[in-house]
Amino acid sequence: MALPSGLVVExxxxxxxxxxxxxxxxxxxxxxxxxxxxxxxxxAPVWLVVRWLLLWLCALALGFAAWRSFYLRKEPDLPEASGxxxxxxxxWAHLARKLAWPLxxxxxxxxxxxxxxxxxxxxxxxxxxxxxxxxxxxxxAAFASALGLFLLWAWADTLTPEGFLLRALHFLxxxxxxxxxxxxxxxxxxxxxxxPQVPAVVAGARQLERFRWVVRFSLPTVLLTGLGMALAYRLxxxxxxxxxxxxxxxxxxxxxxxxxxxxxxxxxxQCSPVKGVCRLEDLRxxxxxxxxxxxxxxALGLIRATEAMAELPSGAVLELLSKDVYAPYEVxxxxxxxxxxxxxxxxxxxxxxRYHRFLVEKP
Numbered sequence: 001m002a003l004p005s006g007l008v009v010e011x012x013x014x015x016x017x018x019x020x021x022x023x024x025x026x027x028x029x030x031x032x033x034x035x036x037x038x039x040x041x042x043x044a045p046v047w048l049v050v051r052w053l054l055l056w057l058c059a060l061a062l063g064f065a066a067w068r069s070f071y072l073r074k075e076p077d078l079p080e081a082s083g084x085x086x087x088x089x090x091x092w093a094h095l096a097r098k099l100a101w102p103l104x105x106x107x108x109x110x111x112x113x114x115x116x117x118x119x120x121x122x123x124x125x126x127x128x129x130x131x132x133x134x135x136x137x138x139x140x141a142a143f144a145s146a147l148g149l150f151l152l153w154a155w156a157d158t159l160t161p162e163g164f165l166l167r168a169l170h171f172l173x174x175x176x177x178x179x180x181x182x183x184x185x186x187x188x189x190x191x192x193x194x195x196p197q198v199p200a201v202v203a204g205a206r207q208l209e210r211f212r213w214v215v216r217f218s219l220p221t222v223l224l225t226g227l228g229m230a231l232a233y234r235l236x237x238x239x240x241x242x243x244x245x246x247x248x249x250x251x252x253x254x255x256x257x258x259x260x261x262x263x264x265x266x267x268x269x270q271c272s273p274v275k276g277v278c279r280l281e282d283l284r285x286x287x288x289x290x291x292x293x294x295x296x297x298x299a300l301g302l303i304r305a306t307e308a309m310a311e312l313p314s315g316a317v318l319e320l321l322s323k324d325v326y327a328p329y330e331v332x333x334x335x336x337x338x339x340x341x342x343x344x345x346x347x348x349x350x351x352x353x354r355y356h357r358f359l360v361e362k363p
Contacts, residue, residue: 019189022258023181029254030056030174033226036247037157041115050109054127055153056178057103059171061130062146063179064099067187068092068139071180071210075203084191084200091187096134096142104131119156123149150175163232166225173221176214184211223255290319294355298324302334305360309340312362317343320358327356339363 034052043051072088075081107127111120126149133142154168192204230248291308293301305320312318320331328345335342344359 019181019185023185025254025257026178027056029251032247032251036244039244047113051113054106054110057106058130058146058149059175059178060182061099061103061134061142061179062150062175063177064096064182065139065142065146065179066176067180067183067211069143071207075206078199078203080197080199081203084195084203088187088191091191092183093137095186096137100131100134103127103134107131116156119152123152126152146175166228169221170225170229173218177218180211180214219259223252226252226255292321294321294323298322298326298330302330305334309362314362316362318360320360321355323355331358335360
């Protein structure tokens with residue numbers, strides 16, 4: 001891959017906030033769903049949490065192993081990114097060992113669920129096998145083990161083919177998203193911060209794009225299968241306003257929050273270790289100075305911009321932010337008057353926080 005020259009990477013100083021919010025939301029949604037299902041299985045309160053913990057750890061392992069197995073790939077056209085990819089592999093193995101411990105320690109708890117019947121043994125052994133695969137650093141074996149565990153849990157929860165299919169898809173989509181989010185937050189972003197080179201950014205962006213396709217599958221699948229399982233009760237709508245059935249619309253509400261985060265905040269911009277990157281072309285320019293005029297009237301803002309440009313050397317770039325509705329007309333006119341070149345104009349944010357962003361080059 002021929003990378004354009006003159007690219008400069010500006011690295012984030014912190015892990016992005018919104019992916020952490022999304023990770024928390026889907027964990028809470030899964031807890032609500034597990035409580036609802038567990039109540040209908042006749043479980044005591046403490047075992048509701050234990051059952052959720054077993055499923056949650058399995059989901060983390062499933063998506064975490066999936067990313068290492070399928071999204072993190074060698075990039076033959078980016079030999080300069082080899083150090084970044086190798087470190088990702090090492091960090092994955094380190095975190096996989098940390099994840100193996102709680103899986104191994106909680107595995108015996110599945111033996112205490114009477115409703116599992118003859119599946120108690122296979123679930124116990126399968127969880128130990130999953131922990132062993134993670135400890136050994138075998139991502140594909142871990143993925144296969146986690147997938148098998150979810151199929152067993154789905155069958156134990158409902159013995160009808162239709163119910164099994166819905167729950168199995170629900171578990172799969174949940175695990176792919178949750179564990180993938182763990183990899184992004186625990187591996188992709190921290191390692192990317194330590195590799196502020198364009199080839200590493202491109203390799204990380206490719207991983208995120210593969211994960212985007214998984215999220216496009218996971219979010220609607222979790223929503224639709226959850227809705228399908230709720231409709232299977234064939235109850236009048238008022239019932240869903242009382243406990244425990246009220247947990248279902250509450251869970252769906254949290255999942256809709258995930259959809260909003262995914263749609264309004266592109267994964268590259270919010271999850272990448274590179275500040276402000278949504279597309280590779282955003283890397284072509286690193287502004288030398290930022291001028292935030294979002295709380296300044298446009299006329300006064302242009303005076304400030306003129307003063308800022310006067311202090312910049314030739315060839316420098318000013319990042320200009322404005323919420324003024326006339327900015328798309330007045331900023332180009334101002335730039336033309338002084339001979340500045342507008343390299344980029346875009347709108348960012350969501351109403352009512354939407355604003356204009358200009359990159360203006362001084363000749």
